[in-house]
Amino acid sequence: METFWYIAVTLMLGAYVLLDGFDFGVGLVYPLVTRTEEERVTALGAIGPVWNGNEVWLIAAGGLLFFAFPRAYAAGFSGFYLALIIVLWLFMARGLALELRSHVDHLLWRQFWDLAFCGASALLAVVFGAALGNLIRGVPLNQDGYFFVALWTNFMTGPEPGILDWFTVLTGLTSAAILALHGANYLAMKTEGSLQAQARTIARLAGFATVGSVVLVLAAVPFVQPSFSHNYEAHPMGAVLPFLGIGALVATIVLRRREHDVYAFYASCVMILAFLAGTAWGSYPNILIATTDPSHSLTVGNATAGIYGMHAGLWWFLPGFILVIAYQVYAHRLFWGKVHPSSH
Amino acid sequence: MESALIYDRLQFAITATFHYLFPQLTMGLALLLFYLRSKALLGGGEHYHLVARFWTKIFALSFAFGVVTGIPLEFQFGTNWAKFSNFAGGVIGQTLAMEGLFAFFLESSFLGILLYGDKRFSRGVQWFASLMLFLGSWLSGYFILATNAWMQHPVAYTVAPDGRLFVDSLSGLLTNPWLLWQFTHNMTAAVVTASFVMAAVGALYLLSGVHQEYARTFVRIGVVAGCGAAALMIYPTGDGNAKQVFEYQPVKGAAFEGLFRTERGAGLLLIGQPNMETMTIDNPLVVPGALSFLVYDEIYAKVKGLDAFPRLDWPDNLPLLYYSYHIMAGLGTIFVGVMGLALLWLWRGRLFTASWLLWLLVLSAPFPYIATTAGWMTAELGRQPWLVYGLLRTSEGASPLVHSGNALFTLLGFLGLYLLLGILFLFLFLETIRQGPAGSPNGGTA
Numbered sequence: 001m002e003t004f005w006y007i008a009v010t011l012m013l014g015a016y017v018l019l020d021g022f023d024f025g026v027g028l029v030y031p032l033v034t035r036t037e038e039e040r041v042t043a044l045g046a047i048g049p050v051w052n053g054n055e056v057w058l059i060a061a062g063g064l065l066f067f068a069f070p071r072a073y074a075a076g077f078s079g080f081y082l083a084l085i086i087v088l089w090l091f092m093a094r095g096l097a098l099e100l101r102s103h104v105d106h107l108l109w110r111q112f113w114d115l116a117f118c119g120a121s122a123l124l125a126v127v128f129g130a131a132l133g134n135l136i137r138g139v140p141l142n143q144d145g146y147f148f149v150a151l152w153t154n155f156m157t158g159p160e161p162g163i164l165d166w167f168t169v170l171t172g173l174t175s176a177a178i179l180a181l182h183g184a185n186y187l188a189m190k191t192e193g194s195l196q197a198q199a200r201t202i203a204r205l206a207g208f209a210t211v212g213s214v215v216l217v218l219a220a221v222p223f224v225q226p227s228f229s230h231n232y233e234a235h236p237m238g239a240v241l242p243f244l245g246i247g248a249l250v251a252t253i254v255l256r257r258r259e260h261d262v263y264a265f266y267a268s269c270v271m272i273l274a275f276l277a278g279t280a281w282g283s284y285p286n287i288l289i290a291t292t293d294p295s296h297s298l299t300v301g302n303a304t305a306g307i308y309g310m311h312a313g314l315w316w317f318l319p320g321f322i323l324v325i326a327y328q329v330y331a332h333r334l335f336w337g338k339v340h341p342s343s344h
Numbered sequence: 345m346e347s348a349l350i351y352d353r354l355q356f357a358i359t360a361t362f363h364y365l366f367p368q369l370t371m372g373l374a375l376l377l378f379y380l381r382s383k384a385l386l387g388g389g390e391h392y393h394l395v396a397r398f399w400t401k402i403f404a405l406s407f408a409f410g411v412v413t414g415i416p417l418e419f420q421f422g423t424n425w426a427k428f429s430n431f432a433g434g435v436i437g438q439t440l441a442m443e444g445l446f447a448f449f450l451e452s453s454f455l456g457i458l459l460y461g462d463k464r465f466s467r468g469v470q471w472f473a474s475l476m477l478f479l480g481s482w483l484s485g486y487f488i489l490a491t492n493a494w495m496q497h498p499v500a501y502t503v504a505p506d507g508r509l510f511v512d513s514l515s516g517l518l519t520n521p522w523l524l525w526q527f528t529h530n531m532t533a534a535v536v537t538a539s540f541v542m543a544a545v546g547a548l549y550l551l552s553g554v555h556q557e558y559a560r561t562f563v564r565i566g567v568v569a570g571c572g573a574a575a576l577m578i579y580p581t582g583d584g585n586a587k588q589v590f591e592y593q594p595v596k597g598a599a600f601e602g603l604f605r606t607e608r609g610a611g612l613l614l615i616g617q618p619n620m621e622t623m624t625i626d627n628p629l630v631v632p633g634a635l636s637f638l639v640y641d642e643i644y645a646k647v648k649g650l651d652a653f654p655r656l657d658w659p660d661n662l663p664l665l666y667y668s669y670h671i672m673a674g675l676g677t678i679f680v681g682v683m684g685l686a687l688l689w690l691w692r693g694r695l696f697t698a699s700w701l702l703w704l705l706v707l708s709a710p711f712p713y714i715a716t717t718a719g720w721m722t723a724e725l726g727r728q729p730w731l732v733y734g735l736l737r738t739s740e741g742a743s744p745l746v747h748s749g750n751a752l753f754t755l756l757g758f759l760g761l762y763l764l765l766g767i768l769f770l771f772l773f774l775e776t777i778r779q780g781p782a783g784s785p786n787g788g789t790a
Contacts, residue, residue, distance in 0.1 A: 049456040052411070056452050060444035062418060067441035070433020070508075077422020077429070078743035084423050085416075085754045089761060092412040096768070099408035103772050146426065148745035305434040306502075306510030313438065315514065320445040327476075331453040334461065 001310050002300035005068035006287075008317065010280040012064055014273050016057035017128070021272060022265075023047040023054055024128075025183015027094065027121020028176065029206070030114070033187060033198040040114065044098065045339045046190040051098060053331055055091075060324075067313060071145055071303040072287040079139055079147040080131070083163050087127055094120035122176065129175020132279060133168030137161065137224050138289035141296040145303075157224055159291045167224045174213035181206035181252065182272065185265040190339050200259065207253045214249065214275075218242070221282075225289065228282040238281040245274035351751035352424040352742045355758060357724070359416050361717055362762045366410030366769075368716050371485050371531065372538025373403045374478040376569060381474040385467050393467065395561055396474070398781035399542070400458050403477075405776060407455060409769050416758070424751065428731055428741030434510035435501050436491045438517060443487035450480030482531065489527050490518055495732050496723070497522035497592050509735070525588055526723075529581035532573045533719065536679060537712040539570030543686070544709035545777055547702040555780045560696055563705070567690050571683040578676055583638070589726070590639045593733065595653040596726035599662050600669040601635055603649040610635040610647040615670075618663050623650075659728045668721035675715035682708050 026047050034040045066073040077084060097117035101110055134149075140160050141147045152162035155169070164172075184203035188196050221228055232238050248271035255264040283289065287303055290296035304310065377399055384392035418440065421429045454476040457465065461473070494500075500516030501509045511517055543566025549559035590597040598604075602613050604623045612634035616625035633643040640647075650658060659665050682704060689695040695702075727733055731741040 049460040052452040052456055053449065055411075056444070056448040059415060059418060059448055060441070063437070063441035063444035066418075066421070066429065066433055067437030070437055071430050073422050073433060073437075074426035074429035074743075077419060078424070078426035078746055081423050081743070081746050081750055082754070084419055085757070088416045088419055089757065091415060092761065092765075095408065095412040096765075099404070100768070100772065103405075103775065144744070145430075146743075146745050148747075305437055306504065308502075309434055309438060309511045312511065312514040313441070316442055317445065320442070324445060324449045327449065327453050331456060334457060334465070 001307065002068075002304050003285075005064075005304075005310060005313070006280070006284060006300045008321075009061060009065050009068060010277065012057060012061035014276045016054070016061055017276060018269050018272055019054035019057055020051070021179050022183050022186040023051040024121045024125050025179040025181070025185075026187055027117050027183070028125055028180045029184045029187070029199070029202045030118045030121070032202050033184065033195060035194070035198070037110075039195045040110075041102075042191055042195055042339055043187060044101065046187060048098070049335045050332060053328060055095070064317075068305055068310065069287055069298075069300065069303040070305050072298045075141065075145050075147065075298055076139075076288055079141075079149055080134070080163060081148065082151055083127065083131075087124065090120040090124050090127070094124065125176040125179045126172035128172075129178075130164060130168040130172035132175065132276075133171030134163060135283065135288070136171070136221060136228065136279060137165070137167055138291040138297075140292050141288060141290040141298065142292065143296055145296065145298055161291065167220055170213065170220065171217055174210070174217050177206055177209040177213050178268075178272065178275075181210050182265075182268045185252070185256070185261070185268050189261040189265045192338055196261075200256070200261075203256055203264070204253075207249075207256055210249060211253070214246070225282075227286075227289065227294070231282055231284060238278070241274050241278035241281055245271050245278060248274055348746060348748035348751045349739060349742050351748055351755045352746075353738065355424060355751065355755040356417075356420055358755070358762070359413065359420065359758055360724075361720065362766070363410065363413040363417060364716065364720060365713055366406045366413060367481070367485070368534045368537045368713070369406045369541060370403055370410055371481045372534035372536070372573075373399060373406070373542075374474075374481040375535055376538055376542065376565060377403060378474050378478040379565070381467075381471045385471045391557070391561070394781050395558055397462065398558070400474075401776055402541075402773070404455060404459055405769070405772055407451070409765065411452075413762070413765070424743055424746065425731075425741050426743035426746075428736060430508060431736055431741070432495075432509055432732055434504075434508055435498075435517065436494055438511055438514060439487045439490045439494070443484055443491075447480050447484035447487060450476050451484065454480065485530060485534070486523075486527060489530060490520065490523055492723070493520045493523040493526050496526075496727055497588075498732055498735055509732075522588060522592070525581055525584035529577065529585050529719075532576040532581055533712070533716050535573035536570060536577055537716060539566045539573060539683075540679075540705075540709050540712045542566035543570060544706045547705040548777070549780070550696055551699060551702050551706070558781045563686075563695065563702075564690065566705075567683060567686045567695070570679070571687045574676070574679040574683050578680060582673070582676060587639060590647070593726065594648045595650065595657055596659060596665075597639070598648060598650045598652075599659050599665050599726060600722065601647075602666050603635070603647060604651060606646065606649040606652050608636070608646045609633045609644045610649075612638065618666050620663065657729065659726055661725055661728070665722065665725040668718040668725060672715050672718040672722055675711055675718070679708075679712065679715070 026043060030040070030043060034043050093116045097113040097120065101113040101117070137157055139147045139149060150162045152164040153160070155162070155165045157165050157167055181203055184199045184206055187199035188203055191199065248267050252264050252267040252271060255267055285299040285301060286297045287300060288298040377396055380392050380396035380399065384396055454473040457473045458470060458477065461470065494517060497520060499520050500511055500513040502512045504510055542562050546559040546562025546566060549555045550563065586597070589600070601610075602616060602618045602625050603610060604625075609632065611630035611632045613625060614629045614631065616628035619626050636645040636647055637643050639645065686695060686701060686705060689698055689701055729737050729739070731738040
């Protein structure tokens with residue numbers, strides 16, 4: 001039962017990274033691919049109708065984590081206190097930038113929100129990667145199951161690390177590279193003309209950055225978190241996931257070279273899901289790994305919300321999840337195809 | 345972490361209060377928008393379509409601010425109130441997760457369709473989207489209030505060996521008796537806010553002589569819906585709420601009414617200032633026997649005063665609680681008066697030319713916001729000193745390792761940010777109103 005909810009939370013987070021990932025990516029590459037106001041409006045129009053729905057996956061995933069593993073939610077959110085509140089502020093800036101840019105027709109107004117959109121997207125992409133890095137590396141949980149980490153200390157891993165150390169900075173930059181690739185792929189698929197050409201170029205460059213950083217991360221993980229290999233050694237079939245991720249990354253680059261925009265985007269989707277699933281596979285049954293003492297780790301077993309609640313959750317989660325998929329597909333289908341500056 | 349507690353409390357109070365300025369308008373407007381879209385579909389024609397489109401723009405603006413100010417609240421359960429989340433997450437995790445899954449997706453997906461699909465989709469699709477938007481926003485309110493109702497009146501839980509709470513009946517949680525009155529009272533209040541805003545915008549247009557034909561529709565709908573909702577807000581929903589407070593949280597009820605001593609035939613205090621030194625009311629104006637009658641339907645019934653409870657269980661900011669309650673109740677009464685008057689003038693066909701009454705409608709618009717804010721303060725200050733009523737004290741719920749310096753830093757950050765957001769919202773709101781409904785002969789094009 002706990003395992004089911006572990007998978008469900010991972011799945012929701014995966015959907016979130018996949019979907020909001022492309023609009024973060026659009027934000028990252030936005031100043032690089034757009035030259036004119038018309039191109040900016042088109043790029044924003046490509047994500048305008050769907051980004052709000054994409055973002056909801058994070059809130060729903062957070063809600064689901066709270067529901068299924070309240071102890072892990074409490075520990076994680078209070079432990080990463082400053083980082084999370086700063087993430088909130090960035091979220092606000094980004095959301096408002098997307099909503100408000102078109103409200104006032106003035107050059108400075110648009111430039112200000114463009115800056116907010118791009119800056120917040122870039123920082124958040126790095127922060128998400130760093131967060132994943134923290135989950136892999138572990139946090140200094142005490143025996144009550146709480147911890148508190150500073151934003152950074154001396155940038156070294158170890159029993160008392162900061163949120164940012166050399167490893168999590170690396171995962172953060174990797175995340176930025178992956179999302180830039182993903183977002184540029186999305187734009188190439190949704191647009192035409194010079195905007196599409198620029199998006200393709202950026203996607204190619206981001207592809208190379210991704211390859212380099214992914215290799216570094218994969219090489220670093222065994223040193224930073226030796227326990228990660230346990231599940232892979234015990235159940236070698238899990239190794240399919242990272243290999244699938246690498247395969248999809250190669251496919252993305254090959255498809256990119258041949259300008260198969262739609263398939264390149266699908267390939268970057270598969271890559272993101274495979275890498276996240278691979279992380280979850282290595283981490284299980286831990287939700288928060290303790291750097292202090294392995295017995296302090298919060299697992300699906302000791303962080304659970306009780307057996308009745310978990311069973312009751314099935315009654316609403318499964319129909320709810322199917323409903324969500326249905327109208328998300330409906331909403332995305334309504335806006336299928338290329339965007340044109342005049343279509344809204 | 346004693347000193348961090350005050351910052352944690354202030355931060356949650358400020359972020360929650362500021363957040364609720366936006367959803368109360370969108371939840372109320374969602375109902376009115378559904379009415380407008382239905383009317384547009386059922387032969388109301390282009391006029392109602394344009395009216396709906398204009399208010400969808402206002403809805404979207406308020407919704408955007410509601411979303412960005414709402415996310416911090418979910419986060420803060422974990423960041424600032426970790427012990428509470430660990431203690432109660434096994435119960436309220438259910439309702440919060442359900443809100444995410446059922447309500448947010450519905451709202452955000454279909455708002456996108458309404459905003460970006462004006463020219464692409466048929467009126468039928470838009471009508472359907474507005475129905476889903478209405479459902480989504482009210483469901484969202486339902487799940488959040490189910491969470492709050494559980495904190496006010498915990499039901500359907502068991503205590504695990506380690507002291508944490510787990511839900512033991514999902515249906516019990518979702519049909520918490522507290523929820524019925526809280527939900528209906530909140531939703532009618534949301535409709536009151538939206539109605540006052542709609543009527544005020546219409547009245548403003550009439551007074552300045554622009555967008556006349558739209559203005560009359562705004563005022564008509566605003567006044568009719570506002571009158572009905574304001575009346576419902578007092579009876580039965582306000583009355584039902586007060587009765588259940590006296591039944592389940594009598595110390596809170598006594599604090600509302602400034603009733604320091606237990607009395608038979610307790611009077612209803614209309615005006616007066618609680619004096620915490622002498623434990624009396626200064627300058628009281630009292631309707632004899634009325635409180636006993638309102639609570640127990642009997643003039644000589646005994647009503648427990650604050651003296652019947654240990655001081656430790658008194659709400660910790662009694663005067664503020666007392667004033668919040670009286671501001672809420674007083675404004676609620678005034679709303680019925682204002683809207684009743686406007687309805688009478690509308691019925692006599694004189695409203696659109698009665699400039700004093702139109703001015704009254706314009707100037708009334710901010711007051712529902714004050715009343716709902718006071719209403720929330722009433723509910724939440726009244727729950728003190730408990731975080732979960734009778735089970736967990738507020739002082740026991742905060743994050744154990746977050747020091748006061750961090751909490752103060754983020755509190756100041758939110759204050760600054762929200763000041764800017766408030767200015768930004770007002771500016772954009774007034775700008776949208778100035779532009780007027782698109783396509784009108786004397787208005788701009790949006």
